[in-house]
Amino acid sequence: MELTIRNTTYHVEDRGTGAPLLFVHGFPLDHTMWSAQLNAFAERYRVIAPDLHGFGMSTGVRELSGMEDFADDLQEILAALSITEPVTLCGLSMGGYIAWQFAQKYPERLSRLIVCDTKATADTEPTRANRLELAERVLKEGPEFFVDGMLQKLFSAATIQTNSPVVEQTRNVILKTDPQAIAAAALGMAARPDMSSTLSAITVPTLVICGAEDQITTVLDMQKIAEQIPNAQFEVILGAGHMAPMEKPADVNDIITYFLAGTDI
Numbered sequence: 521m522e523l524t525i526r527n528t529t530y531h532v533e534d535r536g537t538g539a540p541l542l543f544v545h546g547f548p549l550d551h552t553m554w555s556a557q558l559n560a561f562a563e564r565y566r567v568i569a570p571d572l573h574g575f576g577m578s579t580g581v582r583e584l585s586g587m588e589d590f591a592d593d594l595q596e597i598l599a600a601l602s603i604t605e606p607v608t609l610c611g612l613s614m615g616g617y618i619a620w621q622f623a624q625k626y627p628e629r630l631s632r633l634i635v636c637d638t639k640a641t642a643d644t645e646p647t648r649a650n651r652l653e654l655a656e657r658v659l660k661e662g663p664e665f666f667v668d669g670m671l672q673k674l675f676s677a678a679t680i681q682t683n684s685p686v687v688e689q690t691r692n693v694i695l696k697t698d699p700q701a702i703a704a705a706a707l708g709m710a711a712r713p714d715m716s717s718t719l720s721a722i723t724v725p726t727l728v729i730c731g732a733e734d735q736i737t738t739v740l741d742m743q744k745i746a747e748q749i750p751n752a753q754f755e756v757i758l759g760a761g762h763m764a765p766m767e768k769p770a771d772v773n774d775i776i777t778y779f780l781a782g783t784d785i
């Protein structure tokens with residue numbers, strides 16, 4: 521469905537009935553990265569997966585998309601959908617950066633948290649410099665110049681070799697993404713604060729998932745996150761890289777299913 525909030529039209533997948541599960545995609549992707557989860561969980565839950573501001577089929581141009589801005593957008597999308605009960609928020613990577621902001625700013629809207637392949641720390645200086653360069657270049661050249669390098673980092677070696685539909689689907693999504701949205705989110709990620717000190721205040725049941733071969737956010741990074749959140753469960757997905765929910769959907773879905781059943785609300 522399309523949802524217009526002030527000047528922005530959001531594309532939002534909204535299917536099924538039951539407790540709401542809100543899926544937040546990574547960078548520079550869209551809601552389709554969650555297809556396997558949306559199909560599976562729509563049978564028992566209300567699944568909601570927006571294309572973030574400027575991404576996928578959503579409109580909107582910003583100079584800088586801060587992680588807090590995206591969290592505010594999510595809160596407005598939920599309000600526009602008349603969802604007043606707390607949601608289970610599931611975010612991957614940039615979706616996780618947004619989830620930390622949502623958890624801090626809207627704790628009353630959160631019933632459970634699932635974070636996949638993400639970090640709580642801010643960027644290092646070299647990463648920040650790369651993002652600024654990417655933001656500048658993508659506006660001039662479009663996403664072609666970084667797509668191959670990014671796909672190599674997003675997926676495990678096994679996925680690259682044996683699962684070309686998933687890799688090619690992701691390539692197409694990246695190539696279709698508005699350069700302005702890519703630049704704005706890259707600048708937003710570069711500016712994001714270190715959220716590590718906020719993790720101990722997250723009291724909702726939390727599931728922390730990491731692909732064993734994730735090159736962007738390591739298993740060690742994510743293990744530390746799980747250790748700092750009081751009520752967290754940590755799971756490693758063998759054979760998967762950064763895009764664990766796309767690479768090993770059955771394994772990820774099983775883990776999410778058990779987590780949801782064990783923390784029924």
Ligand code: MLT
Pocket residue numbers: 545546547548612613614615709736762
């Ligand atoms: C993502 O998947 O959202 C990105 O890898 C996040 C990042 O670049 O830090």
